[in-house]
Amino acid sequence: MPSTARTTDGGVTVVRGEEEVFRRTAHLFADATSITCAANTLSSWGWTNGPRVIADGSPHDRRVPPRRRDARIRKVYRSGMLLDPSWPQRMATVLEHPGAEVRISTDEVNETIILDGRLAILAGDQRSGERSYSLITRRETVHGISALFEAAWRSATDLDVYDAGAAEIRRLAPQVLDLLGRGVKDEAAARELGLGVRTYRRRVAELMAALGADSRFQAGVRARELGLV
Amino acid sequence: MPSTARTTDGGVTVVRGEEEVFRRTAHLFADATSITCAANTLSSWGWTNGPRVIADGSPHDRRVPPRRRDARIRKVYRSGMLLDPSWPQRMATVLEHPGAEVRISTDEVNETIILDGRLAILAGDQRSGERSYSLITRRETVHGISALFEAAWRSATDLDVYDAGAAEIRRLAPQVLDLLGRGVKDEAAARELGLGVRTYRRRVAELMAALGADSRFQAGVRARELGLV
DNA sequence: CCAGCCGTGGCAACAACCTGCCGACGCCGC
DNA sequence: GCGGCGTCGGCAGGTTGTTGCCACGGCTGG
Numbered sequence A, B: 001m002p003s004t005a006r007t008t009d010g011g012v013t014v015v016r017g018e019e020e021v022f023r024r025t026a027h028l029f030a031d032a033t034s035i036t037c038a039a040n041t042l043s044s045w046g047w048t049n050g051p052r053v054i055a056d057g058s059p060h061d062r063r064v065p066p067r068r069r070d071a072r073i074r075k076v077y078r079s080g081m082l083l084d085p086s087w088p089q090r091m092a093t094v095l096e097h098p099g100a101e102v103r104i105s106t107d108e109v110n111e112t113i114i115l116d117g118r119l120a121i122l123a124g125d126q127r128s129g130e131r132s133y134s135l136i137t138r139r140e141t142v143h144g145i146s147a148l149f150e151a152a153w154r155s156a157t158d159l160d161v162y163d164a165g166a167a168e169i170r171r172l173a174p175q176v177l178d179l180l181g182r183g184v185k186d187e188a189a190a191r192e193l194g195l196g197v198r199t200y201r202r203r204v205a206e207l208m209a210a211l212g213a214d215s216r217f218q219a220g221v222r223a224r225e226l227g228l229v
Numbered sequence C: 001c002c003a004g005c006c007g008t009g010g011c012a013a014c015a016a017c018c019t020g021c022c023g024a025c026g027c028c029g030c
Numbered sequence D: 001g002c003g004g005c006g007t008c009g010g011c012a013g014g015t016t017g018t019t020g021c022c023a024c025g026g027c028t029g030g
Helices: A018-030 A079-083 A087-095 A139-155 A159-165 A167-181 A186-193 A197-211 A216-225 B018-030 B079-083 B087-095 B139-155 B159-165 B167-181 B186-193 B197-211 B216-225
Strands: A005-009 A012-016 A034-039 A072-078 A100-105 A112-115 A119-127 A130-136 B005-009 B012-016 B034-039 B072-078 B100-105 B112-115 B119-127 B130-136
Touching: A012 A018, A018 A112, A018 A119, A018 A130, A034 A139, A072 A079, A072 A139, A079 A087, A079 A100, A079 A167, A079 A197, A087 A100, A100 A139, A100 A159, A112 A139, A119 A139, A130 A139, A167 A186, A167 A197, A167 A216, A167 B216, A186 A197, A197 A216, A216 B167, A216 B216, B012 B018, B018 B112, B018 B119, B018 B130, B034 B139, B072 B079, B072 B139, B079 B087, B079 B100, B079 B159, B079 B167, B079 B197, B087 B100, B100 B139, B100 B159, B112 B139, B119 B139, B130 B139, B167 B186, B167 B197, B167 B216, B186 B197, B197 B216
Parallel strands: A034 A072, A072 A100, B034 B072, B072 B100
Antiparallel strands: A005 A012, A012 A130, A034 A112, A112 A119, A119 A130, B005 B012, B012 B130, B034 B112, B112 B119, B119 B130
8 A cells, every 4th residue: 555545445545645635636626617615724724825845955845726717616714813924925925816705714623625516625633743634525424524524614704804804813813812821911012012801801802703712712823823923 | 065965064963854864873872882862742853762663664674773782771751641641561571671761751852862062963853744854963062962962851841750649540541641632621522521520620730731731722633743632 | 446647628818810981182174 | 062983990799710718538658
């Protein structure tokens, strides 16, 4: 068995590493008329959004797969991602495409790509370095996954709407996260930022909302997951 | 320039990826009489503690470098690591060596290895996948690093001492972390575990102590760093 | 059996955190 | 200017988290 393909049966192929996913599916992106995509972190599906940044000298340079200009592209991102400093740049790349729609979800989304309702790619867990991915072509399964995606899509809010309210928090997020991460008490943290305690807490609350967290502990976990601390 | 070595000047070599560190230094472990090591996570310096577990089929199998049996081995670990389920197994491997001493630090420690006071290996940040490492041979620098390590060593507590108090919390840690990570309130969490609220909070406090965290947010970050959630 | 030890969990006091409310201030657009 | 709008931050009242204290019960070695 080659080391890249792990399992194949009933229209489901499990592979390890996103490079392998890229190799196997890049050609399908070319004439897909509908691409839907859900991601929890900025680095997910990196190769779908432009040339991947690789340490110099690496032989793994890849480019975004070609796409029909009339393709309908829909993406759902987890809200916390807006807090990442490189988010605006990323969005610029995504929105280059004419028909791209982006929505933001407060809940966690399973990392997914669906092409034309015919192929679904599900990200699995990360073991021994490389993440596993399921490539699914079985029609019934793909339909089921599409339905789940549609539900997530409906419950997510449009980027423009969401973005409007999140400008201020984004400016302060790095500092607030730093202070929280250092275990600084609200009192001191507010002073350090030259804010009132009330406002500082407001910022923290907004942050938690953006991270979809119910408690500060959870916020810590999420922030770390997203690499914000 | 080969893609592995990044910088070389004044007795400092910066390389990327622990495999490269292994290749360059494995022979030095063989006749070192003093090995000191500080680690923040269980996966750090994985190759120094036995064959690395790699996905089947990978060509990267490596073995622990041979060592003199009379070598003095000292290791400092961050306390949170004891919470990892695979900690006991890992310790077994480490303690196989006759003169191994292990201490636990509450504070964060910079990941470091020092061989015989002649070579220091410092882990750097993680960029584009592979972590960077500095291999330092310049005598003055290594001495300075040794001094820092000695300070950390003195302030750390012996494993046996530390371990004695941490038996109970280790049993519950996974469940408590899960509850905290789900944002469950203490009240409900205690009920779910069949504990009094007071005791649950005690567990959380112990957990935070083990993680060296001052706030729950910080604990969340640390827990995530250590891959406990 | 008893004394000592330890984990438990209720109570309480306090610190920290969360939020609704509202007045103050600055910034427009009219 | 002036009314609307939005942000700020104090205050208050509530919830949640943190800790010391102590009584209770189980266990153990004498």
